[in-house]
Amino acid sequence: MLADDFFVRFVRIFQAEAQTLLSHADTLxxxxxxxxxxxxxxxxxxxxxxxxxxxxxxxxxxxxxxxxxxxxxxxxRGTRKALATMLELYSGEPAIISESGGVFDQGRAPDGARWVRLEVTSTGPLAEEDFVELVRDEVPAHIGVEIVVAGQQIWPVDGSAASAGRRER
Missing domain, CATH: 1.10.720 (Transcription Termination Factor Rho, Rna-binding Domain; Chain A, Domain 1)
Incomplete structure (x- = not known):
């Protein structure tokens, strides 16, 4: 059978397939x-x-x-700890986070809109628009967001705190 060229080529196809499957099984x-x-x-x-x-x-x-x-x-996800970790990963520098959140006794929570202000020195490898999108995806929808990069506010674009909480897409 080894003398038959067709048979040898035919069997090699199955050997190659079997080797691929074994290789995948070894790395699983x-x-x-x-x-x-x-x-x-x-x-x-x-x-x-x-x-x-x-x-x-x-x-x-x-x-x-x-x-x-x-x-x-x-x-x-959605907490100060996770947000700081993500910002520091992308910016490569420590992030400064100011917020209105906290843990309060029942009926003792302050009135007014919730907000978070994020300050970083750089957006790292991300474009500013992508960095803003990253932050907006990580911050809960009901929280107003202000993003400052290298001393310049990049979100909200018009600078108003009211538009910071909107989730337009």
């Missing part, structure tokens, strides 16, 4: 680990977790760090 335990997974899997996991800004434009190291950070902050 590592596919969900962002430090070891192929970069395509990192992008897939990032989309699955709705990680903002993770795309091909960043290097593989940055994409892995973004995925790990998003996964780490997911249980805290």
């Amino acid at each position: 335990p590592h596919l969900a680990d962002p430090r070891l997974a192929p970069i395509e899997m990192v992008r897939y996991l990032s989309r699955w977790l709705a990680a903002p800004g993770v795309d091909d434009a960043y290097g593989s190291r940055a994409q892995r760090l973004m995925l790990l950070t998003v996964a780490k902050t997911l249980p805290w």
